[in-house]
Amino acid sequence: MRVSDLTDSRAATNALLGTARESRWSPRAVARFLGQAADRSVRQAARRPWALAEVTVLHCLFLALTRTRRDRAGVAVSWTFTVLHLGLLERRDHLVPADVLTLIRGNLPATAVGASRFSGVLAIASDVADGRVARRQAAVSPFGDYADTFADAAFWTWLTLRHETSRTVRAAAIAAWAAPVVTVTAIAVGRGTMPERPRPELLRPAAAMQGIVALRHLLRR
Structure with a gap:
């Protein structure tokens, strides 16, 4: 089973960390770790459309309350981090x-x-x-x-x-x-x-x- 298919976030993270550690955190291992982690994050977010919609609507409300371009950039970073961690909802979809x-x-x-x-x-x-x-x-x-x-x-x-x-x-x-x-x-x-x-x-x-x-x-x- 691919790491991206694991529903348990802790097991998936441990699998990625273990593989990188076995390779002694070489540059190639770090790049593989980041790539596989990003791939799993995107796949897990796509499996939770309701949560993705809720996060997006909530951050749109935050954008409406911003005052500067820097504030809007901060909200965009928050949205990105939140979406990439939706897999941590595990069995919840909202x-x-x-x-x-x-x-x-x-x-x-x-x-x-x-x-x-x-x-x-x-x-x-x-x-x-x-x-x-x-x-x-x-x-x-x-x-x-x-x-x-x-x-x-x-x-x-x-x-x-x-x-x-x-x-x-x-x-x-x-x-x-x-x-x-x-x-x-x-x-x-x-x-x-x-x-x-x-x-x-x-x-x-x-x-x-x-x-x-x-x-x-x-x-x-």
Whole structure:
């Protein structure tokens, strides 16, 4: 069976990582890994026309709220990343309310709301809400986990680099958010398999820095 035909996203990713690791991540192996991953992503998105339509309509709404060409480019990147990860929905063929909340958070920087003093507080509220909604509706999925990670990265990196005035806070925030990503990536490359989600202890510094940045942004004149 081809990797593109595997319905389990973790099994497909492990198969791709394992093949690349056996080839010691040579340039040819990396190119093959990226090509096969892209091929599977496109095929999986095509098998979920309802989810693809929902994602497209939602991002069209985001485009209507943008202010600049850079904002529109950001929405286009969000649409591309979202579509290429629709395979992580696995047995679902549509988005759930928790997924929509997550995508809204990731696109806040493209709207006027993102520049408001309350955007950091809204981002934290949506982060808490989407997880609770997903668990209450029994709709937790790898797509939701990865979308949550990308949304946090997009929003908090933008808010920190664009509106945080303290170099110390900026450096501490970026380091706290980069640590889990670097750790998970290093384990995946080294072992040739996807690791489990980072332990809460590893994520607490990132959550703490989100609160600090949000509070400073709220109180800033």
